[in-house]
Amino acid sequence: MPFEKLLAHRTRQMSRSAIREILKVASQPGMISLAGGIPAPASFPLDLIGDLSRQVIDKYADRAFQYDLTEGFMPLRQAVAAHLAGRDIHVPGETILITSGSQGVLDAVGKILISPGDTVGVESPTYLGALQAFSPYEPRYTPIPCDHEGIIPEALAPLIAKGRMKFIYLVPTFQNPSGRTLSLDRRRAIAALIERYDTLLIEDDPYCDLRYEGHALPPIKSLAPEHVVYVGTLSKVFAPGLRIGYCVAPEPIRNWLVLVKQGVDLHTSTFNQALAAAYLEGGHLQRHLPRILDLYRPRQRAMLAALDRYFPVDFRWSHPEGGMFVWVEGPEGTDMAKIYQAAVRRQVAFVPGHFFFPKSGEGLNTMRLNFTMPDPAEIDDAIHKLGDVIRECMDCRPSGQSGGAKGQQNASRAGIKVF
Amino acid sequence: MPFEKLLAHRTRQMSRSAIREILKVASQPGMISLAGGIPAPASFPLDLIGDLSRQVIDKYADRAFQYDLTEGFMPLRQAVAAHLAGRDIHVPGETILITSGSQGVLDAVGKILISPGDTVGVESPTYLGALQAFSPYEPRYTPIPCDHEGIIPEALAPLIAKGRMKFIYLVPTFQNPSGRTLSLDRRRAIAALIERYDTLLIEDDPYCDLRYEGHALPPIKSLAPEHVVYVGTLSKVFAPGLRIGYCVAPEPIRNWLVLVKQGVDLHTSTFNQALAAAYLEGGHLQRHLPRILDLYRPRQRAMLAALDRYFPVDFRWSHPEGGMFVWVEGPEGTDMAKIYQAAVRRQVAFVPGHFFFPKSGEGLNTMRLNFTMPDPAEIDDAIHKLGDVIRECMDCRPSGQSGGAKGQQNASRAGIKVF
Secondary structure, three states, X not given: OOOHHHOOHHHHOOOOOHXXXXXXXXXXXXXXXXXXXXXXXXXXXXXXXXXXHHHHHHXXXXXXXXXXXXXXXXXXXXXXXXXXXXXXXOOOHHHEEEEEXXXXXXXXXXXXXOOOOOEEEEEOOOOHHHHHHHHHHOOEEEEEOEEOOEEOHHHHHHHHHOOOEEEEEEOOOOOOOOOOOOOHHHHHHHHHHHHHOOOOEEXXXXXXXXXXXXXXXXXXXXHOHHHEEEEEEOOOOOOHHHOEEEEEOOHHHHHHHHHHHHHHHOOOOHHHHHHHHHHHHOOHHHHHHHHHHHHHHHHHHHHHHHHHHHOOOOOEEOOOOEOOEEEEEOOOOOOHHHHHHHHHHOOEEXXXXXHHOOOOOOOOOEEEEEOOOOOHHHHHHHHHHHHHHHHHHHHOOOOOOOOHHHHHHHHHHHOOOOO | OOOHHHOOHHHHOOOOOHHHHHHHHHOOOOOEEOOOOOOOHHHOOHHHHHXXXXXXXXXXXHHHHOOOOOOOOHHHXXXXXXXXXXXXXXXXXXXXXXXXXXXXXXXXXHHHHOOOOOEEEEEOXXXXXXXXHHHHHOOEEEEXXXXXXXXXXXXXXXXXXXXXXXXXXXXXXXXOOOOOOOOHHHHHHHHHHHXXXXXXXXEEOOOOOOEOOOOOXXXXXXXXXXXXXEEEEOOOOOOHHHOEEEEEOOHHHHHHHHHHHHHHHOOOOHHHHHHHHHHHHOOHHHHHHHHHHHHHHXXXXXXXXXXXXXXXXXXXXXXXXXXXXXXXXXXXXXXXXXXXXXXXXXXXXXXXXXXXXXXXXXXXXXXXXXXXXXXXXXXHXXXXXXXXXXXXXXXXOOOOOOOHHHXXXXXXXXXXXXX
């Protein structure tokens, strides 16, 4: 039967993400993948989960397997509230909404807030999963200019002042894909802006516990509590396969989110929520987190050191104090898609950065590198190969390929490379 | 801040379900609840789940806690495919999509198919959770006339022939709320109609394994495989809190469902999918199902016997061979909302049936009774009290309250009661 004619308007605009193809390539045998964005299996407290399963079945019995409130399993909501107090977010458990991964918050936010044509302000580049959650509701995206510290408040101010943004979506700490962290001054400036212009901010904070150096910064939620939907997850510090996310939203927003979630999945797995509650209540996160950090810290350092060693000097990259990603920018005119093809032939995969930009044609000279999956030796090997591939691609670029003055500028920049 | 102005158009039309309030009342201490629609905790294979958890952790290790394919955990997809062969649905595991409860299918179906104003054909009454999933996408509902065997093919034919329905949504077996089952002849007639008019059918089949007597009927999916999205769940025969649903859809539809699900929750809990796979693969469902049936069968019989014993003779009810519900219709003019209020004062809760009708003002004389939660003695007690309450409410109804000939007819019907 002719299915195409059945599709909703929103569906006709969707397309399969090319990044899925990249991740398929990246999972081929023999490939060193810097392409993923997933935690290392070694970071999961596997032995503990067996114990917690037994504890939960003993403690809650059938309650852990029965339908439950859409809002979430109360012991987990209370445990999350206690956990968030350590981030300067002080709310009672009743205000926490548990979702099926933080993706579940983003979908519900899109559903309750976005009418077709509405404007959503996003970082540029931004988290692709958020675009996938929002786009079915047919928004337009306003990219907010960013530098190495994340979005620039002075650039945001005039965009907010126009009053046309339904909400702003930010990942202020160790952002995916850029690894960048918004400074304290900027957090304060943004908090003041959203309060002044009564603008809603979705603050997505999946990585903040993965800090390998430096000091924690307060979430914007703690600076402008009535204007922020704070989104968190246990995927990076417990186990992503359990799909436990959560949010703290101003009450009217929370009520709508609950209503919408009921239609989407009734509620999140009770058993998994009970496991997560036991993990937090038992102090296991505090005990286990240092092991995760000890696993990732050497990988992050290996990547930064290898980039220094092997990448052309006219390439720039972020120096994140945590998270899972390093963001690399080649000189203007760098054709990262071509470098990607050459890298895959050398058994190294990464994600070309242009996928993360809300407007097409941007970020063609960028790449996202993940350091949580490969070990330090693999990272060194992969970055070494990537450096070679980049030089080969830059050197063999036909003169004038990029056209005109821009092309010459790039060629000249490429000439700076001294290895 | 003024949140109302931020809401999407679709959200402004949503309202909190009054049925939630009823379920709150029903959960008060001392109340015998016939209001819920949930499995008895005693039906969960609790000891087994502990064993399965250990097995899964041993067998899959970190893989059970890692991100996984949006389509679902392959061992579960294969196990579901094998399970469905017993229902005359013969498909390879690769064609199964696992979702977060069957609710997850319904939301995704709504998202990919419904543009605002599109028409969806539904039984009248229909399953409320489906309306909650579809309504945010702003469809109009076309109620399809039903009798005691479910929807009437002769009534469906002219509605389909108009060609305006995006899809039809049906629960053909032990329907929620009516308990009714579509006969084999009607299944064949509907299969022929949807094939003839190239119409898509969503066949929601959560209760078919809960058969206490009689013989299984083939799903419509087996009669018109290319025109049906078949939706199933393990919530009634394993544990609802694990939130495992699935669907078998024609390939183009399935591809869109996967794309949309990725934006909603990335994938369903890997651990819970692995548990469900172990439950099916190990033959545990076949072994455990008879225990569930032995638990529910006496409850269903107790309810039907008590209705015969205590309810007015001019009340009619369904005689389902399985499932979780009995549907009661009072004579026209019966004010079930008033009976509900009086019943709650006597510590018995049920759901007035009008909630399940897509058009308001219908089904005011109907009620849904659940028999899976209370035990046979509680059921007898509750139906006894309900019978008393109904008689009191019918007797004390002021003459002419319903107005005109209709009111007189009702009063006259009420007069038939001989107890």
